[in-house]
Amino acid sequence: MLYDSMNAIEHKPDHHSALIERELRSILGSDGVLPGSAGAYLTDATESRNLRGTADAIALPRYADDVARVVRWCYRHDVPIVPRGGGTGFAGGAVPLAGGVVISLERLHSVHRFDPELWRIRLDAGVVTADLRRRARENGLYFPPDPGSAEQSQLGGNIATNAGGPHTFKYGVTGTWVTGLQAVVAPGELIEVGGPIHKDVAGYDLKSLLIGSEGTLGIVTAAWLRLIPAPEAALPVAACYASAHEGCQAIENVLANGLVVAALEYLDAGALGTTREAFPVPLPAGTAFMLIAETDGSEREAARLHDELMEVLGDGALSIHAPREPRAIAELWRWRDGASLGVTAQHGGKVSEDIVVPLDRLLDAVEATVEIGNRHRLPACSWGHAGDGNLHSTFMISPEDPAALKRAEAAAEELFELACELGGSISGEHGVGWVKRGALERQWAPAALDLHEAIKQAFDPKGLFNPGKKLARYPARDRPRAPDPQS
Numbered sequence: 001m002l003y004d005s006m007n008a009i010e011h012k013p014d015h016h017s018a019l020i021e022r023e024l025r026s027i028l029g030s031d032g033v034l035p036g037s038a039g040a041y042l043t044d045a046t047e048s049r050n051l052r053g054t055a056d057a058i059a060l061p062r063y064a065d066d067v068a069r070v071v072r073w074c075y076r077h078d079v080p081i082v083p084r085g086g087g088t089g090f091a092g093g094a095v096p097l098a099g100g101v102v103i104s105l106e107r108l109h110s111v112h113r114f115d116p117e118l119w120r121i122r123l124d125a126g127v128v129t130a131d132l133r134r135r136a137r138e139n140g141l142y143f144p145p146d147p148g149s150a151e152q153s154q155l156g157g158n159i160a161t162n163a164g165g166p167h168t169f170k171y172g173v174t175g176t177w178v179t180g181l182q183a184v185v186a187p188g189e190l191i192e193v194g195g196p197i198h199k200d201v202a203g204y205d206l207k208s209l210l211i212g213s214e215g216t217l218g219i220v221t222a223a224w225l226r227l228i229p230a231p232e233a234a235l236p237v238a239a240c241y242a243s244a245h246e247g248c249q250a251i252e253n254v255l256a257n258g259l260v261v262a263a264l265e266y267l268d269a270g271a272l273g274t275t276r277e278a279f280p281v282p283l284p285a286g287t288a289f290m291l292i293a294e295t296d297g298s299e300r301e302a303a304r305l306h307d308e309l310m311e312v313l314g315d316g317a318l319s320i321h322a323p324r325e326p327r328a329i330a331e332l333w334r335w336r337d338g339a340s341l342g343v344t345a346q347h348g349g350k351v352s353e354d355i356v357v358p359l360d361r362l363l364d365a366v367e368a369t370v371e372i373g374n375r376h377r378l379p380a381c382s383w384g385h386a387g388d389g390n391l392h393s394t395f396m397i398s399p400e401d402p403a404a405l406k407r408a409e410a411a412a413e414e415l416f417e418l419a420c421e422l423g424g425s426i427s428g429e430h431g432v433g434w435v436k437r438g439a440l441e442r443q444w445a446p447a448a449l450d451l452h453e454a455i456k457q458a459f460d461p462k463g464l465f466n467p468g469k470k471l472a473r474y475p476a477r478d479r480p481r482a483p484d485p486q487s
Helices: 016-028 064-076 129-138 155-161 206-210 244-256 269-278 299-314 326-337 339-347 359-375 402-421 446-459
Strands: 033-035 057-059 081-084 101-104 111-115 120-124 178-185 189-194 219-226 233-241 263-268 289-297 319-321 349-353 380-385 390-397
Touching (some): 016 057, 016 064, 064 101, 064 178, 064 189, 081 155, 120 129, 120 155, 189 206, 233 244, 233 299, 233 326, 244 263, 244 289, 244 299, 263 269, 263 359, 269 289, 269 339, 289 299, 299 319, 339 349, 339 380, 349 402, 359 380, 359 390, 359 402, 390 402
Parallel strands (some): 057 101
Antiparallel strands (some): 033 057, 111 120, 178 189, 178 219, 233 289, 263 289, 349 390
């Protein structure tokens, strides 16, 4: 066995790489394999944190059966397997840190069946998220999960991380919409769980175990999804406040008034400061917090809720921006989608963690993020999905400053501790991957950690599926020390 998933990873490329390439070409053909040095497959969105992998080969299967054959060969020869979608993850989940074979699903992009009249679709894991959403819209239907990387991310990756987005406040994360999965599991078997059905309680919920497993239990190759009729109208409101306290009170007021909004987003002062000049209209002086909410449904229902929302958010707001024309609405959401890029541009890089807290502790987490940054001498800010209590707490760094990166990673450990102290979670939508390995120790009791590891062992007894990722406990030599803000 090449790798023990409970220990730290150290990969040393050797003469076996050429042999692995040759063997995989006999399975996939000459155009189905790339050298392990193909740089585009060795990183994800954590590259600014200097996380870059090494691989022995890159496999590019075209069909689920090809995936099964590659996995079967890897499992027989004790070669690590790293599944990859669009490479947009923020947790290092698709980075091959143990070497081995990267299995990229980009060529699995077929739509196998689409039944608009039954509100369902079956398609491959390599279909791009935005293409799926467009196809649904063209047929009067709606697939709500909308991660910020929709133009690059793929369905399989979204399922692997159980990805979210702004509109999952009302509609739920990716897994909410999955009714069936096709997946390759050890030692190379192709299985189907669920299907084009809405109810299935016949066995243990294997489908839900695979959803969010980040490729550590198997490789999702296709999925059945349920869709819903597209709402007739969607009307956003952006409200500005003088403080995070007033903004967070407005969030609670939305819920207290029973307003079922589709999205409820926020940006704090630091996040606003990086991108306020690009906002569609001038922002009032003194703006230190922004909420973006949206109502949807039939035109009549969306308009009624919109009027009520304007009244609730307007109480104490410095200004309200409520576009109604499609172009202006799209402009507002483009600006919101660009928040992450705006923050990154300030110093060229960032360490951003997607912690979750109970909604009534959101203000505490927003303020603590800045305090933690100050202790570690780092500019800090947050934005995210306010209605879910899901913060993107962020420390801005220069990629050329290794000392700042070290301080940011220590600050991130404090964030995980904060989330758990507030009754929340270390991750809301980005997963655990490599960068948060072991952090579940802060959140779960030992018995729960044991069950987590037992599930991994049952699915993957050799520990070859995405080794080192989604570890419940810190590997012994990898355990973080107490943060030192002065280091």
